[in-house]
Amino acid sequence: MVVNLKAKKRLVSRVVGVGLARIKFDPESSDDIADAITRDNIRSLISAGAITIKPAGGTSRGRSKFKKMQKRKRGTTTGSKKGRKGARVGKKQVYVKKVRALRYRLKVAKDRKEITNPEFWNLYRKVGGNTVRNIAHLRTLIDEVKAHRKS
Structure with missing residues (x-):
């Protein structure tokens, strides 16, 4: 029955x-x-x-992981890129990354007593104002500050 x-x-x-x-x-x-x-x-x-x-069944992530890997591989060479450089990484992200790296270098220089506190703040303002191009440029500016102090 x-x-x-x-x-x-x-x-x-x-x-x-x-x-x-x-x-x-x-x-x-x-x-x-x-x-x-x-x-x-x-x-x-x-x-x-x-x-x-029965045990709880989840959603399989296998296919989505595979698709994500494929997407990551695709279109990374120079011929495949569309749009200008700023279309892939925004200007702001580039600026923020650069400023953070430069400020970190400045802090290291101050901790090592390479520059004094007023010199540090002078260079800090230059970094924030986008006057400093890159780490090499910052290095030359620090060297100039040192040379100016000795003379």
Whole structure:
């Protein structure tokens, strides 16, 4: 005799706290499951193994990882790039990266006592004002400040 166990499945889902799709009934013990009417009965059937809970299935990331890897590989050579340099990396990001690197170098120079505090702030303002082109340029400016101090 086929027994409709839909209501029992709903009860199990409320007791265990999982979705209906994860609940599996053992076909041999369908009579016992049909007789179970309390939450306690359901719990005892779960411990007995008549009712099993399937493990939670996740969304597979395999295809998306593969697509991401392909995208990363594609279009990196000079002939494949479209748009100007600023289209790939914005002006602001370039500026921020440069300024942070220069300010770090300035801090190192001050910690090593290569430059004094007023000299540091003078160069710091130049860095912020985009007067300093790169680290090599900063190095020459520090050397000039040192030379000026000695004379």
